[in-house]
Amino acid sequence: MRVVRRTPFPALVGCSVLFAVACGAAPPPLRLHADVKQIMAAIVDPAADVVWGAVGTIDTIEGTEQIRPRDEGEWTETAHAAWVVAEAANALMIGNRPKDTGDWMTFAQELADNSLKAARAAEAHDADALFTAGGDMYLACTACHAKYNITLTAPVSQ
Helix, strand or coil, rough: CCCCCCCCCCHHHHHHHHHHHHHHHCCCCCCCCCCHHHCCCCCCCHHHHHHHHEEEEEECCCEEEEEECCCCCHHHHHHHHHHHHHHHHHHHCCCCCCCCCCHHHHHHHHHHHHHHHHHHHHCCCCCHHHHHHHHHHHHHHHHHHHHCCCCCCCCCCC
């Protein structure tokens, strides 16, 4: 009787090819250029102001004024601003920017999550949901600023 031994060579080659394809080339090194205050002043604050200014209600003696985006361009601008805040919140969680791994990360993640809700609300032209999400963005910001005593400065000129 003849015994045939199969070598694992084809399996090893297959696994090696899959491993090489899955890993690919190493990504380029991450280079951070702005500190937290610069991100806040140049990115988060201006974009958040667009979201916060997009919807609201003004009550006066003359009556009530509803503030809403008036056309597709304003809705798009508001959605884009919310996306900017969401991604900037991610930037606050990388490299040497986090002040700690606890509340800082929680506040930044809340800002990212609520900014995403604001972006989706603007894309859906849902002023009520946008107002709520903007308020939740504001709460995340104020909680973080209160804990870490963050004040804004102008971005560094190059």
